[in-house]
Amino acid sequence: MMKLSPFKARHQNEEMQLQITSMADIFTIILVFLLKSYASGAVTVSPTTGTLLPEAHAGDPPVEALKLEISKDAIQVDGQPVMKLNAFAFESADVQGNGISVVLSKALEQQRHKQMLIAQSNSSVKVDARILVLSDQKTPYSTLKSVLASAASQGYTDFKLAVVRGD
Amino acid sequence: MSIGVLNSPAKGHQSQDFELNITSIIDTFTVLITFMLASASFLSIGIFDAGISAGGDAPTTNQPPSVNVEVSLSHDHSFTVKLSGKVTNTIHVAPKSGDWDLDGLAQQLGGVKARFTDVQSATLLAENTIEYKDVIRAMEKTRSTLPYVLLGGF
Numbered sequence: 352m353m354k355l356s357p358f359k360a361r362h363q364n365e366e367m368q369l370q371i372t373s374m375a376d377i378f379t380i381i382l383v384f385l386l387k388s389y390a391s392g393a394v395t396v397s398p399t400t401g402t403l404l405p406e407a408h409a410g411d412p413p414v415e416a417l418k419l420e421i422s423k424d425a426i427q428v429d430g431q432p433v434m435k436l437n438a439f440a441f442e443s444a445d446v447q448g449n450g451i452s453v454v455l456s457k458a459l460e461q462q463r464h465k466q467m468l469i470a471q472s473n474s475s476v477k478v479d480a481r482i483l484v485l486s487d488q489k490t491p492y493s494t495l496k497s498v499l500a501s502a503a504s505q506g507y508t509d510f511k512l513a514v515v516r517g518d
Numbered sequence: 519m520s521i522g523v524l525n526s527p528a529k530g531h532q533s534q535d536f537e538l539n540i541t542s543i544i545d546t547f548t549v550l551i552t553f554m555l556a557s558a559s560f561l562s563i564g565i566f567d568a569g570i571s572a573g574g575d576a577p578t579t580n581q582p583p584s585v586n587v588e589v590s591l592s593h594d595h596s597f598t599v600k601l602s603g604k605v606t607n608t609i610h611v612a613p614k615s616g617d618w619d620l621d622g623l624a625q626q627l628g629g630v631k632a633r634f635t636d637v638q639s640a641t642l643l644a645e646n647t648i649e650y651k652d653v654i655r656a657m658e659k660t661r662s663t664l665p666y667v668l669l670g671g672f
Contacts, residue, residue: 375540378547385554396563405651407658410564450672483565486650492591492671493646495653500672508569510669514654516562 396513398485399427405488407514416481416511417462421490421498426455433458439487439494450500459505482507566657569668584634587664589623591644591656597623601630618652620659627663639666 396413398404402422420427426434434445434454445452463478470476482502486495499510585603592598595613611622631637640660644653657667 371540371544375544375547378544378551381551382547382554385551385558388558389554404563405654407564407566407654409658409661410566413563413565488649488651488654490650491646492644492648492650492653495650496671499669503672510568512566512568512654512657514564514566516564
């Protein structure tokens with residue numbers, strides 16, 4: 352607020368109100384847009400910090416399934432770390448001759464058991480073979496093979512590989 | 519914001535124009551928008567369907583395809599397309615400028631598809647050191663010709 356003239360200032364009403372109606376309108380529109388984009392994504396797929404998913408131009412929309420994340424240092428199942436990795440590598444003692452990881456297989460078995468218990472008590476829920484794999488783009492194929500083999504051994508045979516959609 | 523209200527008969531001479539104080543609303547909106555922008559994820563996630571070459575769901579048709587297609591990725595950035603069944607053949611797709619020749623792979627798979635129209639799937643194999651992003655790139659290219667991609671090498 353600026354005084355027009357110091358001489359006339361005393362007698363002039365200096366109270367001035369900012370017209371913020373248009374700002375309120377803009378904010379309302381932004382808020383509605385943000386809330387809508389929140390609501391449209393029913394399935395939340397968010398890799399942990401440091402995990403870079405590979406990029407692809409195509410891909411179907413995400414589905415709700417058991418989430419398995421492979422990062423440089425660990426494997427998480429349903430958001431819970433189940434085992435450590437050493438620069439994407441399993442401990443040699445953990446991997447069996449057929450490529451199945453003992454620890455990961457056990458963790459997936461628990462998830463399977465949980466699903467079966469739910470399916471038993473609720474007829475509308477079926478045991479799901481889908482598993483959503485969020486893997487870092489630098490994961491070697493040997494690690495991926497072991498993870499998928501472990502999942503398949505527990506009945507998770509429908510793999511959904513998560514990618515970041517490019518333009 | 520000015521809201522004009524019709525003068526009531528009783529208080530005809532009193533002005534009822536007033537200004538709503540929306541400063542607090544603006545404050546609330548600012549906080550909300552900042553919070554939502556900070557927590558929003560702007561990544562668009564897509565999904566690639568993949569099966570495994572052994573096990574998995576039962577086949578949809580009883581008739582096996584004319585040929586089985588197997589695409590292998592090597593550490594020297596070359597592809598090997600192996601056909602087995604009615605025809606046995608091996609096609610080598612050499613790297614292009616030191617990188618994977620994805621267009622060359624698509625071209626070879628397109629040739630296979632044109633010759634054997636009933637072929638719908640391919641099995642993808644990779645050497646142990648091949649990175650996941652390269653597998654996905656090859657998978658994406660393969661899917662453009664053959665919609666069902668199975669991961670192999672287990």
